[in-house]
Amino acid sequence: MPSGEPADVDALVARAQLGDSTAFAALYQAFSRRVVGLCHHMLRDRDRARDAAGDVFMRLRTSIASYNGSTAFERWLLRVAANRCIDLIRQRRLERRWIAEDETRADPPSSAASPLTLLLAKESRTGMERALGRLPAEHRLPLVLRYYADLSYDEIGAELDLEKSQVAGRIFRAKHMLRKLLEETPR
């Protein structure tokens, strides 16, 4: 759990749903870092990430009505943020092929690459940051949604309009690409 999280999120959410401004402020306080982080990893741009996160919290005043408590609030909020980022990426066509269909065009990854654990241990954060930045969005987004936002393959599929098997394939490829990129950068 992030350190900034207040003890009773549900109570805060309930108050926010009634339109209590201090509750919104507290939610912002508690979750803005997480949301900005997700947007950053998805959009790969700090300013744009801040704008997107700001947008998410602005719209929270109306969108929070649709939160029904069936999942944890943080998870729900991250999905809302992911949605916003995906919209932005689509709008700006940041990467035209971000959702390209052809899974097959990539060569089968070699299983010889060493596991990320070892590489991550010796790699500086900037190295990892750079490697992530080099992943094409179609592979980066599922990875970020899985390991940052902790979404299930089904949920990721719903966000990105993909089948569960495609999600699995992309995460698998993404990890292999990361391993390769991290192995290549001598630092």
Add this chain to the structure above:
Amino acid sequence: MNCLTEEIAMLYADREMSPAEAFQVEAHLPECVACRDLIATLTEENAALASYFQAPLPNRRLTAFSHLAGSIAASITIAVPLQWVVAQVSQASVWVNYVASLPFEAAFRAVRAFAPLMLLLIITQAMSFGMTRRTSQGPLVIPSQETIADSVLATGETVLVEGKIEGNLFMFGRSVEIRGEVIGDVFAGAQEVRITGHVTGNVMAGAETITVSGQVGGSLYAGGRNVHVDKGARVDLEVLAGAETIAIDGAVGRSLTAGAQSAVIAGEVGRGITFGGNKVLVRSGGKVGGDIKAEVPDRNSVQVDPGATVAGKVDVSIAERETSNPWARPGTYIWEVAVLAGAFLVGWLLMHLYPAFFTGTLHNVRSWASAGTGVVALIVVPVAAVVLCVTLIGLPMAIGSVFLYVTGLYLAKIFVAAYLGREIMGGKNGNGLPTLLGLLVGLVILQAVFFVPYAGGLLKFAVLCLGLGAVILQVRRQTLTAAAQ
């Protein structure tokens, strides 16, 4: 059950299997060490990824900003010498009184029009995180056994690339040379640029002397005093040059377009030559695979020696004196459009790359503080630069501040135009940025107003002050915020 593939193992480690599938895997695991290890590794890997993502983001604001300042300074290093060289050569041409024939000027203008293009290219390039930097106060050498699989920014008193660069190369220094191989484009700004090795892409160079003795797979765009393609050297595509003297002793695959005092062809030009200037000479043994179109002071200025071959016809037109009214010349309009397009592109790029910086600056535009800061900066910076130049230690600082100053002046108009455009056309999404159409409208209005006699000049001064001040205030604010974080 057979052993697990990595993808199946990943599904298991990510808890994405149905209970029935998971049951099968769990039945297999106790009897197989390899699969147990694989699952353990993947689980660890997941934890490592999650913990990477859990950690707070590094603070990039300051670095991103210094990145911008650095890349702009780098682009100015190429744009300013280029502009300077062009200005010098233009002046020299006036002095020796063969003035400004249309293609002559047009060629120079084409070279000048590169400046914003280069700015764009360099900013976008420098923005890529992957760029490798090599800098040195003295000589910088990238040795022959070294291969850099990345775009490289190399600066030093002298820069020598003997190794291999798989990416674009940006090189700045007093004297720079490529002896090795560059798989990409080269941007060079220096007193002397030499290419003795192999460049697969284009070469854009601004320098006093530019010499190609090796191979260039793309085109050569050069602005300088002397441009020389040596014997045995080859430029596969075109050569576009604005220079005092141009000598082609080697081979140019396609055409040569030049504005120069003289061009001497002793080698081979695959297609035609378009020339504006004083004199063209095709020496014995020289070959031109197309027409020669030249605009020169008189008919004798184009000379084809016996033993030289020109496949096409030689088309000489006599340069007329410049008409006193610049609006009668189509070149004026083309130039104005080029300037406008450059400013528009740079504005658009900044808006996308640095929306926060952009809105912040626009916010400053209407303040009196901006105007005041601008007036002070407009006067103080050049004076301070001169004073710094006198003390030798301050020289880099002086150069740096002049770079930023010139950049600020260039950007001033763009920000004021964007502000105007936003006020007139409205912004989009209320995010404080103008629409692209707004930006264009603002730029067109400013450009048009600047032409009004007297009042236009005053207004230009006011716009420069306002814009420059707004930029400086915003830079200061962001630096302070970054320092406070």
